[in-house]
Amino acid sequence: MIRSAAGFLFLLLLLPAQYLYAQTGSGLDPIPNVYLDCNACDVTYIRTNITFVNYVRDQEDASIYLNITDQRTGGGGREFTLIFSEIDNPDGRVDTLRYSSPSSDTNDERRIGLSRHIKIGLIPFVTQTVAVRNLDIFYEAPEVTEEKGEIDDPWDNWIFDINLRSNMSGEASEFNFGLFSGLEAERTTHIWKIRARVRGEIRRRNVELTDRTLNVNRDWGDYWGMAGYSISDHATIALFSRARFSKTNNIALESYIAPAIEYNFFPYDEFQQRRFVVQYQIAPSYRRYFNTTIFLKDSELIMNQEISTRLRYDQRWGRIDVRMSGMHYFHDTSINNFEINPSFNIRIIRGLSVSLSGRYRIINDQLSLEAQIDPSDPDNIIRGTQRPTSYDYSVSFGLSYTFGSIYNNIVNPRF
Template sequence: MKYVQKRLLQPTLMLTIFNHQERGNGLRTFISRKEVSALRNLLNFSIILISILVIWISPSYSQESEIDLKKMQESATKVFLDLSRRYQEYIKTEIPFVNYVRDRKEAQVHIMLTRQETGSGGTEYTLTLIGQQNYIGMDDTLKFVSQQMDTEEIIRGGIVRAIKMGLIRYVSKTPLAGDLSINYRRRADPNAVVDRWNYWVFNINTNSRLEGEESTKELRLRGSFSADRVTPDWKISLYISADYDKEEYKSDERIISSFTRSQDFQGLIIKSRGEHWSTGIYGSARSSIYSNIKFSYNIAPAIEYNVFPYSESTRREFRILYKAGYTDIRYDEVTIYDKIHENLFNESLSGTLEIKEKWGSVRTTLEGSNYFQDFSKNRIELFSDINIRLLKGLSLDLFGSISMIHDQLSLPKESATEEEMLLNQRLLATQYDYFTSIGLRYTFGSIYSNVVNSRFGGRRRRGYR
């Protein structure tokens, strides 16, 4: 048996061919360079051809998949989040099966979040889902209640769960419905609740602050205690606090000190009288160096009427409140009316309008008060906080208050020193005070706001000093 061994010139490739012949001696030969080149070209051509096929087929398949996913995402429900920015990024991350738009008029579902305090010190969050465009008439309301000691993670997790449940009815009408699943975590049947505290909630708070530089230092101490009991029929709130402030300024010539102290008590008992009426009684006691009040107390029965049902208070309310009561005041110093002690009868009437709708929100209070002994001793106060979405992407913010003051009965007869005025250590005579803020916001560009990117800690808006 003879064999022929043909060796390619490349050092990495050896090709051996066995050839059986009937006769003859063993023969070793080498293939020519021309044959090697042809074989190499054939191999390279095969590799290139296979690579082209892979490259041509893969993008085509990937592009088709991306197109399908893009079409599906474009058909997702468009949602406008009308709530605090502190929750928006978390919601967008946890609920990716809808499209978030930055203008309410582009949305198919407008989600509003309102809140109010519960009797236990927690918060009831009300989520109102309003259908728009092809979902007009499909509205819903869901609620989530947090406890007083719940962390931020627990609260925003509860809000997200409520939003998910509310969105199901809308998403079920889109192609994305096939990718959703609903899980149920069964819980044991709740037993009858036995509250050993009888709905009372107590809170103790203390706070201190020490701040200083080479020429200034400041010490502030705060303490408070509250007790609250809230049921559908009764609301009881008791609050007591004490404040102590001391500031000191050093100069080359002298040391200037400022010192104030105050104690305060407030009590409130309210009885529900149906969906529109409430009656109650206020009580308060106060001591304040700043206001020249050694000690005073006030007691005042009150009645309130709400034009809208109280059950709609998270969305709208128009409350009219009337109080009439008795006040006993003892002053630290003789007042400008030569009084050191007074017994007064007073009354007040206030109207509060709060509305939150798709076009924005309004919160306005107008209050007037006077003393029966002298109607010229009166006060009128107006407070307003308004946010209105004027046009697509354009919103107007208005915030302000103004007071007409003619009831400063506690002003000391002795004039305030320059130091007391500069350090805001004493109540000063005035016939009015005001504060106002006006702002316009305009946003334009892409209607979508789905993407969340937390790199570098997000965008920070800073002003100039």
Template sequence: MKIRAGICEIFGSWLAIAILVFILSGPGLAQMREVTQPQVEPPRVFIDCHQCDLTYIRSEITFVHFVRDRNEADIHVLITIQSTGDGGREYALNFIGRNNFYDIHNTLKYVSKRTDSADIERKGLVRVLKVGLVPYVAKTDLGDYLRIDFEKRLPPAPVEDPWKSWVFNLGLSGSLSGEESKHFLSMHSNFSANRVTDKIKFRTGLSGYYSSSVFKIEEDGVTSDITSIQKSFSLSSLYVLSLNEHWSVGGWLGLSSSTYNNLDFNLNPAPAIEYNFFPYSESTRRQLRILYRLGFNLNYYHEETVFDKTREALLGETLTVIFEMKEPWGNISSSLEGFHYFNDFKKNHLVLWTNLNLRLFRGFSISFSGRFSKINDQVYLAKGDLSLE
């Protein structure tokens, strides 16, 4: 009996060990191992940029998933672009977190030089994109695979700009067409000089236009030529001084002449002041500006006007409200301008313009645009009867 009891005790011990090994190596342990394994699903990213090389960006950034629908994204990267004073481009990258990353929002900037090639520019943009995506990846289990590599660089040498931030443009265009009964010729030329720095903005432009239209008119068996010639010239300059992130002051000066508008000569100086409810540093994404101008107009007319004037000096004021916003759901641009002359408040105009683009769902967007104007300030209209000319 004692031998049989010993055998049973030994057999029971081995059975208990076998059961324990089976449990530890069974589905329960597998489930525990699955729980402790890191989640390697990368964040989903939507790049909102119409001028970026998206194919290159996807090929260079492989630690996230890129999606084509913003509603599927965990991270919406809204990229806006504006020109810099030296001819380069400034990219503002707005990182907007969603879902598990709703609390992470950052804005980074990348500035290219005028001399940068397209390849250098896209490489620089990708570098800043990678930096901006790091906080999101670090919040996932993929953060364990991140490696920070700091490239030590020598202090940049002072950049000498022989043009002193000036940018010049020259353009010339023309067209010529003809038929048996009519001929048309037009020429247009323009020149501009701009200088933009952190504190000031100066823009000046010179343009000229000439067109000639000849029509053959047959009346009572007699063919005659009717010639219409239009000429215009304009010189305009704008100077703006930034006082802080919201206020700026400046002035406008314009000289012009136009046969179409019956203006032999027009002089228009106008000091102005502007307030932006949003900081100017956010102007690439959103702005709500109120611009006030007090303008003086000295007009010399080609022909006597409907108000019996051959020349006159007028003082008027203009108030303009401009609203622009770019968001993941779309963008909107709108402006409202009101103007009147002080000598006669009935001589005024009101112009409203709006453009709205909405992204409703993947691959589908809808746009609305409209313009309303009420013009009562055409003091330059020539007196006289209508003719073929």
């Protein structure tokens, strides 16, 4: 009797456990929580179309951290790097996918392709969860074509882009007209990166003053070219060229050819997660001015050197991006400039993040300032004539604190 009673009691204790086991999906884990970190994503579209995970506001509530970064590809396309990683598990799964979208894609085609790669990347993280019950896989077989060892590209990786646009605006005493055109060409391979662009704009402004009509000409034109060659996983050499004119800046012609070298202390294949790049460039240039400058020059042949550096990290705790550059002319080192651009977005504690960005420039290289121009003259202010200054700056600070429901799944498009 005692043995049978004990067995009956064991069955009573076992039934709720078996019932609970069945109700929770036969031992499957619950739907995972995902923290999506992406500045270039249509987050609403992703949350609307990928519904087999939960989206949360804070990393501390997530089991999966999805970091998506992007960079420009040849011809103006975008390459997205998707890093999926388990949170709070040093030995957890980490997967990386890359999605390339050509410049011919519309925004809708780009977000569809990105969402498809997000789905593919999430599959290994949900196979042991209850989400797997309602998942399925579809495969569209490609058209059968003759197998080729290499892609037959009649354009040899060259991509071209032509732009033309105009604008007009006005009021009772003012009329503005602009006509912009541009041509860009680019060839990008694993070894070579060649880019060139020609741009220009007709910018006219007519302002009715009390005693006369002021006609303002702000036309400009610019050619820029670059050919870079990869010499290792960390270094690249390049040759830059430029020719331009600008009515606003008193430059009738500026042209130069500048050799340069770049070194990245981290491998280039880690460019989206971390980079520490140093660039050096030396540039002999010729300048001709519309009007005599404050240095009593109508034209001159000069040479400068420039060094710049950029340190950037994109991690779970936030983003750090610091850029610095300095330049001086050889004929007079007091003619120089220095610029620093820091940007921080740091997660302090749960729900609290701080952002800070700014720019500060020391400007001692305004070679094209006109000698006979009074910068305080209202006519010159209206014309937008270059004004003398020794520095400029900008600062932006932000503080964000979010609290409430940890979930961020529901999308309501009304209003």
